[in-house]
Amino acid sequence: MSFLNKIFGSSNQENQESNSDPKFYNLTHIEALDAIDNASFERPIVLFKHSTRCSISRFALKQFDDAYHFSDTEMEWYLLDLLNYREVSNAIANRYEVMHQSPQILVIKNGKVVYTASHDAIDASQLKQFVG
Template identity: 45%
Template structure:
């Protein structure tokens, strides 16, 4: 038995495979019109992430690890709010949401129907927005 097994940890050379989510990068103001249109037939989730914040990175990793909604049921948009500050500001204005980071916003029929930030971002809550 190796020392890794003895102490209950895995061999660090065995990398855990990271789940790939169907993120679409939100980089322009025009995409907000597209998001509103898409949300008429399919809920849209916008994840606002700060690349300089360790908490934001941790929340994003937890979100990605636990996300299990079929891409046909919800579209995912990723917003690097430091690189696209104007887009981030417009998200807050258009969807009448106080800016926070990290933040998850769910849009249905052009309206924000859910928002959560920091450790309140839970993928389990998203299923309710995929039901008709």
């Protein structure tokens, strides 16, 4: 199910019911970063930092969501709403020593950032290199 259908709903009720597993997790608490680090030793974790007021960010998120086709056993991705959870974004910048950008993705593996991209460089196909 696409991200936009999760927010606005789908006219196809059958599609919603058959695809009830979340594609992403919302990142809303700084404390979740410890769990993310721990999980990153089992599989890569993607953090997508998104500004809900920015059209560039909205476009990048839609393209990413449409192209992201990994199972939870291969990779997980978390969506961070920058406007509502700026303190989480600041914690990410400090913890992983990356400059804040929006939109931005970070790939966390073994507790460290192994890849980052922002704006039009965000490309879900680039994540294949971290799976397996």
